[in-house]
Amino acid sequence: MLYFDIRSLEAHAESVDGTLEASDPVWQEDDSRPVQAGVHVVGRLSSAGAGRFYFSGRFEGAAVAECRRCLCEVTVSVSDDVHLIFAESGNDEAEEDDVVLIPPGDRELDLRPVVREEWLLAVPAFALCREDCQGFCPSCGADRNSEACTCPPPSDPRWDGLRAMRESES
Incomplete structure (x- = not known):
C-alpha cells in the first residue's frame, strides 16, 4: 500500500510495504519503467511535527535499458535508500528543496509520485550488457x-x- 490517511499518520507511524506497478498511471510516456514485477517499496512513514511527515525506506526493482555499446536490450537492477520529508503547503519549512509539498486540505498521502521520481534518478543512464562488450x-x-x-x-x-x-x- 502506497496511500496513507494523514489523520491516522498524525496518531501513529505506519509501515510501508507495497509495489508500484509498471502499469500504474503515475508513470509518464517516456519514463524508464520497471519490469512487470514493479518497484517494491518498504519503509516507515511517521509524523514529524504539525503538518509534517517523514518517510525512511528503500525501493528495489529492475528496468530494461539498451547497452550503451551494442544497443542490445539488458535488464538492470535498480535500488536505493529513500529519506523524504513531506510538509503541508504554507508551512515555513515547506519551501526547502528537499521537502515534498502536500496540498492543503489533502486527506491522503500518496507515495507513488515521489517513488517514481526517486526511481527515475536511480535508473542508470548508461547500461552495459557485460563488462567486456x-x-x-x-x-x-x-x-x-x-x-x-x-x-x-x-x-x-x-x-x-x-x-x-x-x-x-x-
Whole structure:
C-alpha cells in the first residue's frame, strides 16, 4: 500500500510495504519503467511535527535499458535508500528543496509520485550488457561481440603531430 490517511499518520507511524506497478498511471510516456514485477517499496512513514511527515525506506526493482555499446536490450537492477520529508503547503519549512509539498486540505498521502521520481534518478543512464562488450565497429558497423572485424583501429587526427615527432626520432 502506497496511500496513507494523514489523520491516522498524525496518531501513529505506519509501515510501508507495497509495489508500484509498471502499469500504474503515475508513470509518464517516456519514463524508464520497471519490469512487470514493479518497484517494491518498504519503509516507515511517521509524523514529524504539525503538518509534517517523514518517510525512511528503500525501493528495489529492475528496468530494461539498451547497452550503451551494442544497443542490445539488458535488464538492470535498480535500488536505493529513500529519506523524504513531506510538509503541508504554507508551512515555513515547506519551501526547502528537499521537502515534498502536500496540498492543503489533502486527506491522503500518496507515495507513488515521489517513488517514481526517486526511481527515475536511480535508473542508470548508461547500461552495459557485460563488462567486456566490444560494441559496434565505428568504420563498418559490425557487431564486434558476434563477428570479427578487419578494420584498422580508428585513429584520432589530433594526435598526428605527436605521431610524426615520435617517428622522426626513431
